[in-house]
Amino acid sequence: MSVKAYRLEALEIVRNIKEGNLSITDVIEEFLERIERVEKKINAFITLRSKDELLQEAKIKDRLLKEGKARGLLFGLPIAIKDNISTRNLRTTCGSKILYNYIPPYDATVVKLLKEEGAIILGKTNMDEFAMGSSTETSFFGPTRNPWDLERVPGGSSGGSAAALASGEAPLALGSDTGGSVRAPASFTATVGLKPTYGLVSRYGLIAYANSLEQIGPMGRTVRDVALLLNVISKHDPYDGTSLKVKRPDYLESISKLYNLHRKVKIAVVKEMFEEGVSREVVAIVGSVVNKLVDEGFIVDEISIPIIKYALPTYYIIAMSEASSNLARYDGVRYGFRANVYGDWNEVFSETRGNGFGKEVKRRIIMGTFALSAGYFDQYYLKALKVRTLIIREFKKAFEKYSILISPTMPTPPFKLGEKIADPLAMYMSDIETVTANIVGIPAISIPAGFTKGKLPVGIQLMANYLKEDLLLTMAAFIEELTGLRNLIAEV
Amino acid sequence: MEKSDVKIGLEVHVQLTALKTKLFCSCPSDYRGKPPNTHVCPVCLGLPGALPVVNKKAIDYAIMVALALNSKINEKIIFFRKHYFYPDLPKNFQITQYDKAGGAPIALGGFLKINVNGKEKIIRIRRINIEEDPGKLVYPTGSIITSPYTLVDYNRSGIALLEIVTEPDMTSPAEARAFLNKLRSILEHLGVCNCELEGSMRADANISVAGGSRVEIKNIGSPKDVEKALAYEIVRQKQAISKGVTVKSETRHWDDLRKVTVPLRVKEEEQDYRYFPEADIPPIVVTRDYIEKIRKSMPELPDVRAKRFVKEYGLTEYEAQVLVMSKWLADFFEEALKYYSGKPRKLANILINDFLRWIHEKELEPNSIKAKPQHIAELLKLLDEKVISIKILKNILPEIIVQGKSPRKIILERNLVRISDRETIKKIVLEVFMEHKKSVHDALVNEKAVHYLIGQVMRKTKGKADPELTHEIVLEMLEKVRKGELKI
Numbered sequence: 001m002s003v004k005a006y007r008l009e010a011l012e013i014v015r016n017i018k019e020g021n022l023s024i025t026d027v028i029e030e031f032l033e034r035i036e037r038v039e040k041k042i043n044a045f046i047t048l049r050s051k052d053e054l055l056q057e058a059k060i061k062d063r064l065l066k067e068g069k070a071r072g073l074l075f076g077l078p079i080a081i082k083d084n085i086s087t088r089n090l091r092t093t094c095g096s097k098i099l100y101n102y103i104p105p106y107d108a109t110v111v112k113l114l115k116e117e118g119a120i121i122l123g124k125t126n127m128d129e130f131a132m133g134s135s136t137e138t139s140f141f142g143p144t145r146n147p148w149d150l151e152r153v154p155g156g157s158s159g160g161s162a163a164a165l166a167s168g169e170a171p172l173a174l175g176s177d178t179g180g181s182v183r184a185p186a187s188f189t190a191t192v193g194l195k196p197t198y199g200l201v202s203r204y205g206l207i208a209y210a211n212s213l214e215q216i217g218p219m220g221r222t223v224r225d226v227a228l229l230l231n232v233i234s235k236h237d238p239y240d241g242t243s244l245k246v247k248r249p250d251y252l253e254s255i256s257k258l259y260n261l262h263r264k265v266k267i268a269v270v271k272e273m274f275e276e277g278v279s280r281e282v283v284a285i286v287g288s289v290v291n292k293l294v295d296e297g298f299i300v301d302e303i304s305i306p307i308i309k310y311a312l313p314t315y316y317i318i319a320m321s322e323a324s325s326n327l328a329r330y331d332g333v334r335y336g337f338r339a340n341v342y343g344d345w346n347e348v349f350s351e352t353r354g355n356g357f358g359k360e361v362k363r364r365i366i367m368g369t370f371a372l373s374a375g376y377f378d379q380y381y382l383k384a385l386k387v388r389t390l391i392i393r394e395f396k397k398a399f400e401k402y403s404i405l406i407s408p409t410m411p412t413p414p415f416k417l418g419e420k421i422a423d424p425l426a427m428y429m430s431d432i433e434t435v436t437a438n439i440v441g442i443p444a445i446s447i448p449a450g451f452t453k454g455k456l457p458v459g460i461q462l463m464a465n466y467l468k469e470d471l472l473l474t475m476a477a478f479i480e481e482l483t484g485l486r487n488l489i490a491e492v
Numbered sequence: 493m494e495k496s497d498v499k500i501g502l503e504v505h506v507q508l509t510a511l512k513t514k515l516f517c518s519c520p521s522d523y524r525g526k527p528p529n530t531h532v533c534p535v536c537l538g539l540p541g542a543l544p545v546v547n548k549k550a551i552d553y554a555i556m557v558a559l560a561l562n563s564k565i566n567e568k569i570i571f572f573r574k575h576y577f578y579p580d581l582p583k584n585f586q587i588t589q590y591d592k593a594g595g596a597p598i599a600l601g602g603f604l605k606i607n608v609n610g611k612e613k614i615i616r617i618r619r620i621n622i623e624e625d626p627g628k629l630v631y632p633t634g635s636i637i638t639s640p641y642t643l644v645d646y647n648r649s650g651i652a653l654l655e656i657v658t659e660p661d662m663t664s665p666a667e668a669r670a671f672l673n674k675l676r677s678i679l680e681h682l683g684v685c686n687c688e689l690e691g692s693m694r695a696d697a698n699i700s701v702a703g704g705s706r707v708e709i710k711n712i713g714s715p716k717d718v719e720k721a722l723a724y725e726i727v728r729q730k731q732a733i734s735k736g737v738t739v740k741s742e743t744r745h746w747d748d749l750r751k752v753t754v755p756l757r758v759k760e761e762e763q764d765y766r767y768f769p770e771a772d773i774p775p776i777v778v779t780r781d782y783i784e785k786i787r788k789s790m791p792e793l794p795d796v797r798a799k800r801f802v803k804e805y806g807l808t809e810y811e812a813q814v815l816v817m818s819k820w821l822a823d824f825f826e827e828a829l830k831y832y833s834g835k836p837r838k839l840a841n842i843l844i845n846d847f848l849r850w851i852h853e854k855e856l857e858p859n860s861i862k863a864k865p866q867h868i869a870e871l872l873k874l875l876d877e878k879v880i881s882i883k884i885l886k887n888i889l890p891e892i893i894v895q896g897k898s899p900r901k902i903i904l905e906r907n908l909v910r911i912s913d914r915e916t917i918k919k920i921v922l923e924v925f926m927e928h929k930k931s932v933h934d935a936l937v938n939e940k941a942v943h944y945l946i947g948q949v950m951r952k953t954k955g956k957a958d959p960e961l962t963h964e965i966v967l968e969m970l971e972k973v974r975k976g977e978l979k980i
Contacts (some may be wrong), residue, residue: 086541099540106534108541207540212771241545241773321768325573328584329538333644345579345642372575372766377593381768 005030009487010077010171010225017065017076024065024076024120028058031078031122035169038492041150044164046083046141047091048123054078057120072118073232079114080170082161083124084131085216086205087111094207095127095139095157098356099336108205109240110174110216110233117232122170125160129358130327131176131209133157134184134430137421138360145417146188147490148457152414155188157181161219162189168489172229173219178210179315180409180434182217183446187409187459190448190488192226192476193219195434197467198441199244201230202237208326210319213438221487223447223477227251230469246467254470255477265475266402267293268303273407273433276309285450285458286408292482301402307394308436310387315435316428317371317384323361324368330356363424388439395440399465404475407433409446409459433461443469445476448485457488497702498726500668501660502718504675507625507692508553508652510684515624515652516544516587523647524689528630536650538582543772546571550652551776553684554598554622555786557654560678560793561617563602568777569622570596571770576763579644580627588623588655590767596775597621598654604678605795606670607813615671616659625651660698665722668697672715673817677794680819688857697722701729704739709753712746721746725753797822805829805836814844820858821848824865831869834876842872846889862896871899879903880910883955912958917949917965920957924948925969925980932980935970942966 005013005027016022032051039045061076070076081087084094086104088111093099107115114121128138136144136159144159146152147167154163158175162185165173175182177195186193195217206216218229230251237243269290274283294300332338332352339351357365371380398405411432420427437444442463449460460479464472480486511521517535534542551569558565572590589597602617627646631639656675662668676693679685687693695718700706709725712718729739744753792800794816801812801822816822825843832839847868851861871892874880880903888902911917924945925932931948935941949962972978 084541086539092540094540102540104534104539104541106539106542203541204543205541239545240543242771322771325575325585325766325768328575328577329540329582331577331579331584333579334537334582335539346577349577369766372768374764374766377766377768382593 006034006168006171007487007489008171009222010074010220011222011228013171014074014077014228018070020065023058024061025055025058027076028054028078028120031169034167035122038147038167038169041145041492042147042163042167042169043142043144044125044160044167044169045080045123046093046095046126046139046160049090049121054120054122061118061120070118072116073228074114074172075118077119077172078122078170079119080122080125080161080164080173081111081114082158082173082175083127084176084207084209085111085174086207087121087124090121090124092124092207093141094131095129095141096357096361097140097337098330098352100140102336104205106205108216109202109235109237111205113232113235114174119172119232125158125164125173127160128157128181129361130207130323131157131178131181131214132323132360132364134180134427135415135417135420136160136163136185137417138358140358143417146414147492148189148455149414150492152416152456153188155185155410155414157185158193158217158219159185159188162186162191162193165189165191165219165221166488166490167492171220172225174229174233175217175219176206176214177217177434177438178214179319179431179438182219183409183434183444183459183461184430186219186446187461188414188457189490190451190457190459190485191219191221192223192445192447192480193217194226194230194445194469194473195437195443196230196234196469197244197443198438199242200248200443200467200469201233202235202240202243204237204239208322210322211326212322213315213319221489223445223473223480223486224252224255226445227255227473227477230473234469244467249470251470251473255474258470258474259478263297265298265404265471267298267300267404267406267475268398268402269300269406270308271302271304272306272308277429277432278408278411279413281452282408282410282412282458285452286406286460289449289460289479289483290406293479296482300406303398303402303405305394305398307387307391311391311436311439312428312432314384314387314391315431315439317380318388318439320364320368321371321381321384322368324365324372327357327361327365332356360424391436392440395436395442403464403468403471405463407461407463408449409433409461413452413454413456413458437463442466443472445472447476447480448483448488450483450485498663499660499700500662500665500722501698502656502658502662502668502671503696503698504656504658504672505694505696506557506654506656506679506685506687507689508550508654508684509686509689509692510553511547511549511652513547514650515547515550515622516650519650521651523651526647528643528645529647531647532649536582537646544587544770546773546776547652550622551598551778552786553652553682554620554654555778555783556682556790557656557679557684558599558602558620559783559787559790560682561599561602561604561620561656563599563617563620565599565778565783566596567779568596568775569598570594570775571773572767573770574765574767576765578626579642580629580646580649582627582646582649586624586626587770587773589621591619593767594769595767604671604674606667606674608664608666608670610810613661613667615661615667618657618659620657621655623653623655625649625653660700665719665726668722669715669719672718674794676715677817677819681791681793681797683791688859699725699729701726701733701739703733704729705741707739707741708743709746710743710756713748717746717748720751721753724751728753794819794822805840807837807840811837811840811844814848815840818858824868828865828869831866832872834872839869839872842868842885846886847893850890850893856893861893863893864896867892867896867899874899874903878910878912878958881955881957881959883950884910887955910958911953911956912961914961914965917957917962918969920949920952921945921962921965921969924952925973925978929980932970932973936974942970
């Protein structure tokens, strides 16, 4: 083969393995080489599995292949997993000191499904501590760099997964999206990231940040690769009480089936999402994609959803409140980091949490605790829930008329490391386009829209109604073809 | 004591011990006596990423209890998180329910009828919650003060608990005990809790005495101790009030060994539990149809059973109530009836007056009682057939209760068969007359002396002599003495 395996899309690797054109050992070796070459610059992984272990697994799988016992949609395919998704016997840190030594005794449901389909886990990717951030700079294990410009952030919080894809360290990855954590890094790295409908993918084993908002999301360099991964992880799970009991289509098949129907799809661009705080360059690039759709004969209306301006504060109040509760369990008693003090439990807990959590995590715990406190609960948390209900109502109304809503994914192109880290509000503003899908619980995807003059990636976000991932992926695949921006790997 | 000047409310925690698994995971729920931290999993250890999934059976059981307590079941059951840091609480929040901020516990309102000294009284229920039990702190030396470190056992973590809260409708410790006993019987009849298991039924009691303030006594282990703790507290508070000392509103702890309440050291600031909805558990919708289905599947409850006992077996209201106060006793009674063809009331009386009294005196728990229903039936039959006297019956009852021996066997082994042979008794009476000559002469003029003589016969035969026949023969032979036919 003349083309390097690490440059292939995931579907191609799987096909070539199945057809015997590529051995799994070769594939793994190639990715290991690539990782060795670029990882020092990127820092996409917190934990990589050892070379021996990976080659051993590849060898076993090659033998199964030879014996005709190869089973699974991802047989032999390497995959990177965000470090807040539990992996049995493989360290899972959440990018935090407080879990720097935590080795889960169980697999998250999605990990179990990946293994059942024959995927090979390469390692665990870097992230903002407890997924709290939009730049992957708050990680205890140092920031990840954007493969397109090493001076810049890859977005976050699933920045490690996105950077691994964009630098060719992995063909497919899992991220998680609480307020845009899959889509933001997809936008900043010219990759594809999907946040599914709340309840479509099991959260069992996903270390909670804000449990009423988040979903595990598939990430790849093409829409079809993302659909392939969604096929694997989208399944009802009895271990997750919020897992939806609905029939899930074959998303790859949906893309081919719906492809010719797409021109009947009614599209709207959301006016407010192109206004306040969105850079002109981003508006122009996303706008040019919209124009291409119009040229293709789509009806694209502009609509206004004024309540969107409350989405960001609503999101942060809910997310921080839930975070203050979800992160209460890290006390050093059962697992993870424990402060080296001896006193009563109160002292041990306080020292452990004081030293184990980073600045941004502590900020959110404190603000969330405040929002849930007696006397403030009605004013903040309950009010945020009410606004959430109103936002949901407005989006349901919009989806009565339109099937796809379009906006930029990020208000700006990738920013520089250190540019926003000292200014939390500026950082929170980067989530302005993405949080709405989490508040409402609808699926949203980010795909490449283009590059700035400075050669920085810009993403476009598509949103669809509940459980309309099939349509969302179809439209995304169509736009991907229109722009020709697919399977992009940065020369690091 | 003036009745109206004491107000008592209870908060009862009941483990749903009939469940095979915990409330939010599939760990086995029979944690007692198991090696520490062996009945645990990611969920009940609160490991990162683990999620709770509600045990549907627990909801069914809670609905049953709510129905039995005449409570109104919410159409939508919602779980909340209650936050506080403590090492036995693996998530540092407890999944429970809340009746404010949009919360909806299993049920609200309701009442329970109790009987104290033959008087019926209604105790109102405020609400019924379902929640998870925390783990347990273990002090290696047995004492919190002397232990150099503390261990935690999470086997109990996640066990399903019902919290039943009453209005402050009880006015005496006896009423509080009666409430708990009645509740216990209901739980046992429903088959949801084996209340005999240690720690399966725990209560917090709120008490206020006129002129004092509300005091909470935490974590009392049994209905009997609730009565004792409340009685102690009433005396303590009344004494304080009479001396002009103010009774502080505080939380106290029942010291089981010293039988006193002691103040709990708590922080001055008020706890803020930051209750908010548990988003990992979607609201559970309970339809009217579902509730009716459960109602129909419910077993007979104590009050209905007591009524049936009156109607079917001719018991008095009181007798029936005493029997159904414990499911075990009521079952024992009905089982024994299968082996007994005499009057059911006779059996009920033996059970209440002899059997139960002895068990209470010795403070035995049902599980230490070996007697089988057929043993008691057989014992009564032996009495009816005049094989044994009532005195023998009472004598051997404890042996049957503790050892579970067949009464017939005991009687044969120990030669306790009633003596009803005229000649044998005559011989013994003669012996007694010879030994108590003075009494014989007294007996000729004094009825009391006659009974003394009969008593001596009974003593000599260890109670085996047929009392009626003995009486008859003693009189006969006294007549002979009077007539000079018999020289004493």
